[in-house]
Amino acid sequence: MxxxxxxxxxxxxxxxxxxxxxxxxxxxxxxxxxDLRSGDFRGLDLREMNAHKLDMSSAYFRxxxxxxIDFSQTNLEGASIAQANISGCLFxxxxxxxxxxMSLNHGTRLRYDRSC
Numbered sequence: 001m002x003x004x005x006x007x008x009x010x011x012x013x014x015x016x017x018x019x020x021x022x023x024x025x026x027x028x029x030x031x032x033x034x035d036l037r038s039g040d041f042r043g044l045d046l047r048e049m050n051a052h053k054l055d056m057s058s059a060y061f062r063x064x065x066x067x068x069i070d071f072s073q074t075n076l077e078g079a080s081i082a083q084a085n086i087s088g089c090l091f092x093x094x095x096x097x098x099x100x101x102m103s104l105n106h107g108t109r110l111r112y113d114r115s116c
Contacts, residue, residue, distance in 0.1 A: 003037070003058045005038055005039065005040040005042075005058070006038060006039075006040055007039075007040055008035065008036065008038075010034045010035060011027065011034070012024055012027055012028065012034035013034060013036060013039055015027065016036075016039075016044065016046065021045075021047065021048050021049050022048075024049060024050075025048070025049065025050045028050055029050075035055070036054055036055060036056045037055050037056070037057050038057075038058040038059065039056065039059045039060070040059075040060050041061045041064050042060055042062045042063060042064065043062070043064060044065070045064070046066055047065055047066070047069065048068070049069055051070060051071050051073075052070070052074070053073050053074065054075070055074075055075045056074055056075060056076055056079055057075045057076065057077045057078050057079060058078040058079060058109070059076070059079040059080075060079070060080050061079060061081045061082075061084045062080065062081075062082045062083055063082070063083045063084060064084045064085070065084070066081070066084050066085060066086050066089055067089070068088040068089065069089050069090075070089075070090045071089060072090045072093070076091070076092065076110050077112050078110065079103075079109065080103055080108065080110070081100070081104050081110070082103065082104065082105075082106070084104065086100070092112070094113050094114065095110055095111075095112060099111055
């Protein structure tokens with residue numbers, strides 16, 4: 001089930017919105033927990049973000065700079081990466097290349113292939 005992307009009200013989300021990736025990663029290392037589901041990350045530079053085991057389901061990344069992020073352990077189900085820069089990203093193995101291309105080019109929501 002996807003939800004409309006929106007601005008979230010928590011400390012770590014605000015750090016990402018300010019593109020303070022270093023502070024975000026440091027706060028995460030101090031066992032900060034946060035809810036990033038359905039977050040609006042449109043147009044943000046998120047390079048070097050530690051996305052390990054985040055729940056970013058139904059998030060909206062249109063036009064965001066995601067280069068080099070390891071999303072392999074991130075929940076991205078229902079997220080959209082329309083027109084994002086994804087060079088060097090590692091995505092969960094359950095998301096097919098075709099799914100990524102459809103989301104990148106047409107803004108479709110990412111679906112997981114549970115047979116992997």
